[in-house]
Amino acid sequence: MNGDYKITVGVRSIIIKGGRVLLVQQTNRTGRVIYLLPGGGVHNQEDIRSAVVREVMEETTLEVEPKDIWFVREMISQRGTTYEFIFGVEVIHGEARLGFDPEQAGLEPKLKGLVYYPIDTLEEIELYPTALKKLIPLRCQEKFAEITFPVFLEKEIFT
Numbered sequence: 001m002n003g004d005y006k007i008t009v010g011v012r013s014i015i016i017k018g019g020r021v022l023l024v025q026q027t028n029r030t031g032r033v034i035y036l037l038p039g040g041g042v043h044n045q046e047d048i049r050s051a052v053v054r055e056v057m058e059e060t061t062l063e064v065e066p067k068d069i070w071f072v073r074e075m076i077s078q079r080g081t082t083y084e085f086i087f088g089v090e091v092i093h094g095e096a097r098l099g100f101d102p103e104q105a106g107l108e109p110k111l112k113g114l115v116y117y118p119i120d121t122l123e124e125i126e127l128y129p130t131a132l133k134k135l136i137p138l139r140c141q142e143k144f145a146e147i148t149f150p151v152f153l154e155k156e157i158f159t
Helices: 048-060 119-124 132-140
Strands: 006-014 020-027 033-036 039-041 063-076 080-093 111-118
Touching (some): 006 063, 048 063, 048 080, 063 132, 111 119
Antiparallel strands (some): 020 033
16 A cells, blocks of 8 residues: 555435435536535544535535434545445425535536436436445335444445
């Protein structure tokens, strides 16, 4: 392992409203539209609950309260390892409006839009991580009675 190898922590949020989940639209490097749960990186000396509140506010203008950790994701590459905690959150105040990423100030915005997407049709879109296309609907239908949360998603290794 070289000195440039980094371990980072991220957070994402699952915001459900009327059978739909709030997603952030972005364009990837090839210009294709992809969907992600609102969230991002944890700052130095910031706890994960505060980070999810801040990230959701930045991207969606919603004030939320983190509830349970639903899923944990681990991504490994040559450059480092990222651990991502995916929270179920409750909206405390506000209506979803596209915010901004302060870390991207002065650059082309990564965030292109927000959409409440029907939970039962997540298979139709390019949602990352892809495992959530099946797991979010199951969790919302409470078919996980026998499973302990959080669920650890399959480790992703990038070369």
